[in-house]
Amino acid sequence: MDFFSLAFRNLQRHRIRSLLTVMAIAVGIFMLYSFWTFNKGYQAGLRRELGNMGAHMLAIAKGCPYEATAMILHGGTITDYLTQDDLVRIRQMPGVARAVGMFMNQKPLGHGKVTVIYGVDEEVFDIKPWWVVRGERRLTGDSVILPEDMAEALNVALGEVVTIPGIDREFRVVGLLERTGSQDDQFVYMPLVTAQQIFDAEGKLTSIAIQVEDLARLQDVVRQVESLPDVQAVTMTQVLGTVETLMTQAQAMVTTIVVVAVFISAIGVLNTVLMSVFERTKEIGMMKAIGGSAADVFAIVWIESIMLSLAGGALGVTGAIVGGRLLEGAARTRLPFVPAGSLIGLDWRIAAASVALSILLGIVAGAFPAYRASVLSPMEAIRSE
Amino acid sequence: MKPLILCEKMSKYYRRGSEVVRALHEVDLRVDEGEFLAVIGPSGSGKTTLLNLIGCLDTPSSGSYIFDGKQTAGLTERALGHIRRRGIGFVFQQFFLLPTLTVRENVELPLMFGRARDRSRVEEVLDMVGIGHRKRHLPRELSGGEMQRVAIARALVNNPRLLLADEPTGNLDSANADMVMALFRQLNERGITLIMVTHNMELARQATRTITIRDGKISEV
Numbered sequence: 231m232d233f234f235s236l237a238f239r240n241l242q243r244h245r246i247r248s249l250l251t252v253m254a255i256a257v258g259i260f261m262l263y264s265f266w267t268f269n270k271g272y273q274a275g276l277r278r279e280l281g282n283m284g285a286h287m288l289a290i291a292k293g294c295p296y297e298a299t300a301m302i303l304h305g306g307t308i309t310d311y312l313t314q315d316d317l318v319r320i321r322q323m324p325g326v327a328r329a330v331g332m333f334m335n336q337k338p339l340g341h342g343k344v345t346v347i348y349g350v351d352e353e354v355f356d357i358k359p360w361w362v363v364r365g366e367r368r369l370t371g372d373s374v375i376l377p378e379d380m381a382e383a384l385n386v387a388l389g390e391v392v393t394i395p396g397i398d399r400e401f402r403v404v405g406l407l408e409r410t411g412s413q414d415d416q417f418v419y420m421p422l423v424t425a426q427q428i429f430d431a432e433g434k435l436t437s438i439a440i441q442v443e444d445l446a447r448l449q450d451v452v453r454q455v456e457s458l459p460d461v462q463a464v465t466m467t468q469v470l471g472t473v474e475t476l477m478t479q480a481q482a483m484v485t486t487i488v489v490v491a492v493f494i495s496a497i498g499v500l501n502t503v504l505m506s507v508f509e510r511t512k513e514i515g516m517m518k519a520i521g522g523s524a525a526d527v528f529a530i531v532w533i534e535s536i537m538l539s540l541a542g543g544a545l546g547v548t549g550a551i552v553g554g555r556l557l558e559g560a561a562r563t564r565l566p567f568v569p570a571g572s573l574i575g576l577d578w579r580i581a582a583a584s585v586a587l588s589i590l591l592g593i594v595a596g597a598f599p600a601y602r603a604s605v606l607s608p609m610e611a612i613r614s615e
Numbered sequence: 616m617k618p619l620i621l622c623e624k625m626s627k628y629y630r631r632g633s634e635v636v637r638a639l640h641e642v643d644l645r646v647d648e649g650e651f652l653a654v655i656g657p658s659g660s661g662k663t664t665l666l667n668l669i670g671c672l673d674t675p676s677s678g679s680y681i682f683d684g685k686q687t688a689g690l691t692e693r694a695l696g697h698i699r700r701r702g703i704g705f706v707f708q709q710f711f712l713l714p715t716l717t718v719r720e721n722v723e724l725p726l727m728f729g730r731a732r733d734r735s736r737v738e739e740v741l742d743m744v745g746i747g748h749r750k751r752h753l754p755r756e757l758s759g760g761e762m763q764r765v766a767i768a769r770a771l772v773n774n775p776r777l778l779l780a781d782e783p784t785g786n787l788d789s790a791n792a793d794m795v796m797a798l799f800r801q802l803n804e805r806g807i808t809l810i811m812v813t814h815n816m817e818l819a820r821q822a823t824r825t826i827t828i829r830d831g832k833i834s835e836v
Contacts, residue, residue, distance in 0.1 A: 231716070231723045239715035516711035519672055520769065521700030521728040523693060609672040612707065613663075 233526070237533035240506065248538060251502040255542020255588055256549060258495035261488045263550040263584045264557050267574045269481065275569025276473055279412055284357035285330075285439035286448060287465040289320060289455050311434035316458055320438055325451045328441040330357055333425045333434065334417075337396030345396040348417040349425025357439050358414070364388060366404035375405035375419040394418055397428060413569075492591065495542065499595040503535045507603045514603050515611025528604035535596020536589060543588025547581045550574070616647035618681075619777060619808050620669055625678035626831075627664050638664040640831040641678060648776070651803040652810045653822035655836070660828045662812045663781055669810060670703050670779045671695040683776065700729050704770030708782040710762045712754040712769075719750040722768045729773060740768040744798060760791030767798060771807075778802065780811040784818060796821050 241248045291310035317331040333349035352368055355361060363375060365388045374394065376386070381403060386392040391400045401420065409415055426432050440463075442451050448465060455463040507514070514527055550557075554574030561573075622644040629636040638661045646652055646669075656662045667673040668680060671687055674695070680687045683702060687695065699705075712721045722737050741747040744764040754762055763783060770778055780799070784792035796818055803809050803823070811822060819825045825836040 231720045231727050233727070236713075236716070236724075236727070239713070242715050512709070513711055513713060516705075516707065517724070517728070518696065519670070519699060519705045520725045521696060521773065522724075523696045523728070526728055607673075609667045612672075612711075 233529055233533055234537075237530050237537060240510075240530070240534055241537060244506070247502055247505075251498050251538050252542040252545060254495040254498040255539050255591065256546035258488070258492040259543045259546025259584050259588050260550045260553075261491050261546075262587065263547050263580060264554060264574055265484055265488050266580045266584070267550070267554070267577050268558065268561065270577065270580070271573030271575070272477070272569065273474075275573060276470060279569045284359075284441075285466070286442050286445065287440050287452065287455070287463050289316065289329075289438040289440060289458075289461050289463055290436065292460045292462045310460070311431060311436060312438060312461060313435065314433050316461055317435060317438050319458060320440060320455060323451065323454045325443055325447050325454070326440055327443045328353070328356055330354055330439045331422060331435040332437050332439060333422055333429070333431065334436045335425070335429045335431075339396050345394060346417045347394075347397070347425050347428065348419045349422040350419055351422050354419075354439075357441055361410065361414070362408040363405040364408065365406055369404065369419065369421040369424075371421065372399065372401045372424060373404040373421065374401040375407055376403055377407045377415040377417070378409055379415055380418070381406055399428075492587075496539075496591045496595045499535055499538050499542075499592060500598060502538065503531060503596055503599040504602065506534070507531060507599045510603075511606065511611045511614045514606050515608045515614070518606070518608035519612065524604040527606075528600045531600035531603045532593070532596045535599065536592035539588045539592030539595065540585070543585040543591075546588070547584050551576050551581070616649070618645045619648045619650075619683055620644065620646035620810075621679075621681040622668075622675075623679045623681075625668065625675045625680050627661075627668060627673070628676045637831050639668070639675075639828075642831070642833050644826070644833060646808065646810065648808055649803070649806055650808055651799070651821075651823040653819035653825040654810065654812045654828060655814060655816065655819045655825060656828035657814070661831045662814075662828050664831075665828060665833075666779055666781055666810065666812050669777075670705060671698045700725065700773060702776050704773065704775035704778045706763070706766050706770050706778065706780040706783045708785040710754075710766045710786070712762055712765055714754055717751050717753060718746060718757070718765050721754070721765055722750075722772050725769060725773045736772055736774070737768075740771045741765075743771065744768045758791070759787050760794055763787060763791065763795055764798065767795070767802075771802070775807070777808045777810065780809065782812055782814070784813070784815070792818065 289312060291312055293310050314331065317329060320326055320329045330351065330353045332354070334346065336344040336346045338344050350369070355367055366373070369375065374392070376384070376392075381387070384392055384395075386403055388403055388406050391402050393400050407414070407419070426434060440451065440455070442448050452463040452465065455461055517527060518524075558572070558574045622642055624641040624643065625639060626637070626641055627639040629638055642665065654662050654665060664673070668675055669682075671682065674690070675688060682698060685698070687698070690698075713724070716724075719737055719741065722741060723734055726734050726737065738747065738750075741750050744767050746761055746764045746768060749757060749761060754765070757765065763786075784795055787795060799809055799811065800821060809822070811818070813819055827834050827836055
């Protein structure tokens, strides 16, 4: 028999009450861990996505920066275009290593779903050298390169003809893009000219991906690009900043909810342990009478509180790791942009920090009940009604 | 004989609102080692107050109380706790056994508080009070008499020189009360000093000496 087993047995007296308190802590820690890992995963995913763009900056027609960001990240409809002349001029600018014209637009499929068309030339492989394509890389006429998952979903193999959803035309699948784990797995790649024709935008470009020779001179190139009429340059850092700004408000609200949930669960622990102290006043008096010191009584009650919160913390983290996929799925349906790949997963550092926080909650929440118990006069405690 | 307990003009006053209650007033009491003292008196006479002072659960408002040669007046709660742990065993009317601990674990509690590594004394006292065969049982599985025997074993496990019993048979039927009294006499014969508060004259007669408390004053019977 030691203080830990005594504290554990005390908690077993009111199993349902102890369990409910553990559950309350678990919910708070579940939310904390999920939010924490999601946030971290989101930031990392966003950076990964932008890295996968392969360009240091994009030139687009002047307009809303949020629209531009949305288009860059997951495609979209854009009404203002660049021209082939803009592409030629940018290619001639000093400091520009490579400039690739792109045409991106989408066809609605109903129920909020769309087919995103990506009109590209072979040059796209210069800015995305990590792409692995089975079959042809060269796109001509009515040919497409499909991401493997999409081809599987459309039940089409390399070399076969497919009707692309949203476009009533048949295309031959000349290449299959191996999974990249990024947004690139969502697009249908076809010749630039074909894409322009489909959307009645011959000679128009939605964006020009630019790689610079020297990143230290990125701002020089930005200034040159923006000197072109009706053209704005968006660097990947700006895109990142824009998305993070959009996310900040949502994060602030979620953080508040998480903090409130954790605080409420701490109040729950305090309430449970304090109630238990009141119920055991006579027993505490007896423990002091038979030799228990104030420090001993304090330790026993404190351990009870820490055990409750530790169990809640462990349960919450386990629940978040196991059920994180569900939460991530829910977030994907509600947020305007979520990077591809797993966002909520096992992160030992966050798990350890969450459990440590739950222990801290137990320490803080248990301090007052433990103090109340420790200062009880043994005589008055025994005589209490 | 050497006095184990020596009270001189010991008083205890309580404040109840604006009123001061004299629970004990200038009490003189000497209890030698090996005595079995019964304290009787009507409700509210000060019996339990006297027991609490002797048991170092409380300190006198005035006067002096010397336990085993040590003046207790002015001692801290920590020092009083040390005296209780080392020298005094308590038996309460309500047993106060922890319901989720087995008999053995309940008896082990004082040793745990004393950070004792050797816990073999538990088996010894359980056998001494005749409850060794029930050591793995929970309190709810015991009769009232058995529970009181466990409480007595718990009081004895630290090898105290003084055993204090506050109405130890108050919750027991006559057969179990007789059994507890027989156990007390047996312990007293082994040299343990016993002070028992009771309002039952029949039980008090089994002690070697009886005192009466009335209105906070002691008189020998």
